[in-house]
Amino acid sequence: MTVSLDDVAEIAGVRATSPLRTVADVLLRVDRYPAVSVLDSALSRGRVNPAxxxxIPSLIRGRRGAVAARACLAEADGRAQSPLETRSRLRCVDGRVPPDTLQLQVRDDDGYLLGIGDLGWRSPRVIAEADGRDAHATPEALFADRRRQNRLINAGWTILRFTWRDTLHPDYIPHTVREAIAAAQRK
Incomplete structure (x- = not known):
């Protein structure tokens, strides 16, 4: 694959860079949380692929911010479906309670899908949901969330719900997850 930093095109009279070039440039200019969010989003939406x-390391080599940007690449995960999910995951990683999977599918004994959790800790049966305002604000979404949560709780899972505001407090999410895991292990 040949890609250069001169990867610029004109679209409808506006100069634009390719998605890969844009991601590489952004990584050099933002902190870790937004950088990993951009990577996750680009992967999730199919704007770039893992290959x-x-x-990217060859595209940014020698440029200011390249060392930090390369570290962010290692944390990219296209299963995250929103920047809120990415931020919640990174808070857990930083708090030394990383999820063991993302988009955890929980099925009953007959294979019926009970729900999908944003962040999952399979052994203690803990799921964390990153509830963004747009995706969860309508009455229909709230009712669907409640039904799904009830199914998961009845199947023995602990459900935690986090918002953007929760991600602004570095210790809150990992502390809450740790407490839920400890409670599950006491059962």
């Missing part, structure tokens, strides 16, 4: 991400 393209592997090219």
């Amino acid at each position: 393209q991400l592997a090219v």
